[in-house]
Amino acid sequence: MTSNAITAPKGFLAAGVHCGIKESGKLDLGLIVCPKGATAAAVFTTNKIVSAAVDVSKKHVKSRKIYAVVVNSGNANACTGKKGINDAITMCAGTASLLTQARDTRLLRFARNDKADGRRPTHYAPRNVLVASTGIIGHQLPMEKIKAGIAKAAAKLSDSAQAGLDFTKAIMTTDTRPKQAVRRFTIADCQLKIENRKSKIENRIITIAGTTKGAGMIAPNMATTLCFITTDAAITKPLLAKALKYAIGNSLNKLTVDGHQSTNDTAIILASGLAGNRPIVSQCPPYKKFAGALADLCDDLARQMALDAEGATRMFKVVVKGASTKADAAKAARAIANFPLVKCAVHGGDPNWGRIICAAGSAGVKLNVNKLSCKLDAITVFRNGAAAKFDRESAGKVVLQTEHTMTVDLGAGSASDFCYGCDLSAGYVRINAEYHT
Amino acid sequence: MTSNAITAPKGFLAAGVHCGIKESGKLDLGLIVCPKGATAAAVFTTNKIVSAAVDVSKKHVKSRKIYAVVVNSGNANACTGKKGINDAITMCAGTASLLTQARDTRLLRFARNDKADGRRPTHYAPRNVLVASTGIIGHQLPMEKIKAGIAKAAAKLSDSAQAGLDFTKAIMTTDTRPKQAVRRFTIADCQLKIENRKSKIENRIITIAGTTKGAGMIAPNMATTLCFITTDAAITKPLLAKALKYAIGNSLNKLTVDGHQSTNDTAIILASGLAGNRPIVSQCPPYKKFAGALADLCDDLARQMALDAEGATRMFKVVVKGASTKADAAKAARAIANFPLVKCAVHGGDPNWGRIICAAGSAGVKLNVNKLSCKLDAITVFRNGAAAKFDRESAGKVVLQTEHTMTVDLGAGSASDFCYGCDLSAGYVRINAEYHT
Numbered sequence A, B: 001m002t003s004n005a006i007t008a009p010k011g012f013l014a015a016g017v018h019c020g021i022k023e024s025g026k027l028d029l030g031l032i033v034c035p036k037g038a039t040a041a042a043v044f045t046t047n048k049i050v051s052a053a054v055d056v057s058k059k060h061v062k063s064r065k066i067y068a069v070v071v072n073s074g075n076a077n078a079c080t081g082k083k084g085i086n087d088a089i090t091m092c093a094g095t096a097s098l099l100t101q102a103r104d105t106r107l108l109r110f111a112r113n114d115k116a117d118g119r120r121p122t123h124y125a126p127r128n129v130l131v132a133s134t135g136i137i138g139h140q141l142p143m144e145k146i147k148a149g150i151a152k153a154a155a156k157l158s159d160s161a162q163a164g165l166d167f168t169k170a171i172m173t174t175d176t177r178p179k180q181a182v183r184r185f186t187i188a189d190c191q192l193k194i195e196n197r198k199s200k201i202e203n204r205i206i207t208i209a210g211t212t213k214g215a216g217m218i219a220p221n222m223a224t225t226l227c228f229i230t231t232d233a234a235i236t237k238p239l240l241a242k243a244l245k246y247a248i249g250n251s252l253n254k255l256t257v258d259g260h261q262s263t264n265d266t267a268i269i270l271a272s273g274l275a276g277n278r279p280i281v282s283q284c285p286p287y288k289k290f291a292g293a294l295a296d297l298c299d300d301l302a303r304q305m306a307l308d309a310e311g312a313t314r315m316f317k318v319v320v321k322g323a324s325t326k327a328d329a330a331k332a333a334r335a336i337a338n339f340p341l342v343k344c345a346v347h348g349g350d351p352n353w354g355r356i357i358c359a360a361g362s363a364g365v366k367l368n369v370n371k372l373s374c375k376l377d378a379i380t381v382f383r384n385g386a387a388a389k390f391d392r393e394s395a396g397k398v399v400l401q402t403e404h405t406m407t408v409d410l411g412a413g414s415a416s417d418f419c420y421g422c423d424l425s426a427g428y429v430r431i432n433a434e435y436h437t
Helices: A052-060 A082-101 A117-118 A142-158 A161-170 A237-251 A285-305 A326-338 A338-348 A351-359 A392-399 A426-434 B052-060 B079-099 B115-119 B143-156 B161-170 B235-249 B284-308 B324-337 B342-346 B352-359 B390-401 B426-434
Strands: A015-019 A029-044 A066-075 A127-134 A179-192 A202-215 A228-232 A266-269 A316-321 A375-378 A380-385 A404-410 A415-422 B013-017 B029-044 B064-074 B129-136 B179-192 B200-213 B228-231 B266-271 B315-323 B373-376 B379-383 B403-409 B415-422
Touching: A015 A142, A015 A161, A015 A375, A029 A082, A029 A161, A029 A228, A029 A237, A052 A127, A052 A266, A066 A082, A066 A142, A066 A161, A066 A266, A082 A127, A082 A142, A082 A285, A127 A266, A142 A326, A161 A179, A161 A202, A161 A375, A161 B129, A179 A285, A202 A338, A202 B064, A228 B235, A237 A285, A266 B029, A285 A316, A285 A415, A285 B115, A316 A326, A326 A338, A326 A351, A338 A351, A338 B379, A351 A375, A351 A380, A351 B064, A380 A392, A380 B379, A392 B052, A392 B161, A426 B342, B013 B143, B013 B266, B013 B342, B029 B052, B029 B079, B029 B161, B029 B228, B029 B235, B052 B079, B052 B129, B052 B266, B052 B373, B064 B079, B064 B266, B064 B379, B079 B129, B079 B143, B115 B342, B115 B373, B129 B228, B129 B266, B143 B284, B161 B179, B161 B200, B179 B266, B179 B284, B235 B266, B235 B284, B284 B315, B315 B324, B324 B342, B324 B352, B324 B403, B324 B415, B342 B352, B342 B415, B352 B373, B352 B379, B352 B403, B373 B390, B379 B390
Parallel strands: A066 A127, A228 A266, A316 A404, B064 B129, B228 B266, B315 B403
Antiparallel strands: A015 A029, A029 A066, A029 A266, A179 A202, A202 A228, A316 A415, A375 A380, A375 A404, B013 B029, B029 B064, B029 B266, B179 B200, B200 B228, B315 B415, B373 B379, B373 B403
């Protein structure tokens, strides 16, 4: 089976270890390293209270090259004041220092055959490392454990699929399963400079791989959760950022589990440039292919997150069309996906269109009551402002699927948007009432 | 014990019967009658999809006098098209017709000793009757059952406390207990015209009584649920409307159970004017006393609703201060009260301030991270942007109370507002996943 780990694209090493933050003994510290340096882009939470890691990574991501990402789970390092900021910087510095020490080891030279080997730096600086944290808010990080953990992870770095999976496991909190996805595609007609000889046309395979953690505190239109994406495409920083923003905006940002974003949401993409393609520098067809594949990968991750949301047993997509503006469509879709009674009805397998219509009506968007319609997959349950006749048993089966689509036509225009949601179960309450500070 | 039923103020009769909408055999049709006619005011849902009853009552409440309110539970008569509207009008017409037929019976003459007896009309028109419905959306009302139910209720009309309680029971849906409240106060220095003799100063006792139903689909800043208030105060329609708007705005509209208002929310106040006070025609001290008592009564009802919310085991008040605007304070308070993770933490008795701070941060309001503070009752758990040292056991006990207050200081100004919320339990999910269309 082809690897779907973040180590799948060329140029990336990863590791996941247990350093002692999680009392369960599960993996809680992960490392991604790109020895040759990666072009990086990121999106962050728009919560006004941000974790120290977000604060630090926002600055570091401006660096020309990123060589590593260090992540811990089990502790959010949020609301931890100046000490929290210093700790986040120390995590970057510790990682950079270990990489500098190890620069001549086999691992960090793993891509030695690549002609670009000369690009490997002699010194890794803290600002070339990104950091992310997830877990409980308001507790200081156990820095001795983390420093030892970084060393342990650095020693375990590998480009194997298992190493990528270990990283994924190390970022999990209440997730019940790791979430990974990969996309491979060919950029056709790409001009390659082969040493100093004349350019020639050749196809190159590009790989993009991603992983996310996240099961609660997830809401769209803000940011995401923790999400790490690697690719071997060569692409400029502005275009990488543009493609990431587009992809996250149409995937993770469309997902709502409980209507709230966390203080730590971060999505990072690293591009090693080792696929050999001529760097993507404009919105040419290769860019569109790259952006499309990235969006598709993020959509895959968003669905995996919805299905593994805290207590979730199934997910759904809310499509709102006939809106007077796209913002209205997004607002209505989100209101429906967040409405606890809709989420409970999905949990109970009930085609309860009344709750969907009620949520649309209270979303504060323009709608034409006499044209309002609603479908559950292909079954029309409400048409032009009144209940439609439909087979209740078939509609119940639609709702009981692992995933179904509720389509609401507001009858007020031609704009549309969508949102992903999941059911609300007693399991969600159990997880979140029992999880103690 | 003094009655706290809606029949407590002078001039009101009530009844509650089972007409056959609820399969359980529980009461499902209620009637309030004010034979002499009441000055009325109402607030309605701001959901753009409104029930037929809301549509009809919005018009009828403009009438100079209201003689009756007819209410059914078990069926919302929402999303029922033109037939629904006709059915709501038929409910008013049926009630008016029965009152006209019964106008010379003992009951409708019950206040005969009152000198204002001559005001009793010879004919009751449909527009002098208000209607409200609550229950499932999208089903047509069983009109034959309802017509028979109105006749049955009319025959049972009484000014007893039991009749008021029957009415309250008839409007319940998933409520586990009836919600009633009463306030009595004296209007001092009120000039009374006694027949045609000279005016003299005398005190008059005013009674206000109210009842609500409601356990889910409740959100503030929109409208309420079903709420019926009676008073014997004499007061003009504009001042009655003003006092109701103020009272609901600071009580029921501050309550959020699941962040959504229903299609049927309605709060109605009827003033019989039989207390004998000189009519309140301006914002004089008597008006202020009346408005204050009404607000206090509505606050009482809101708390009863919070504690009886679907699956709720306890309630909480969120006070947000230090906001740059009152709107920001209200928005933040509501975001905190609606955040499922906060609700789950309250359910679990966990002083999880991290979730409160996180909700405040994602509310989209102005805040000063370095001045942000949070208290649970009197215990400071977060001060100036960092975790405070506090006794975890004491804080846990605060959260486990039937009601506690979370105070968040945004550190961004001097405006404040509040919101009521309740915990989220597996019971909520059970009720709403099992309730089938």
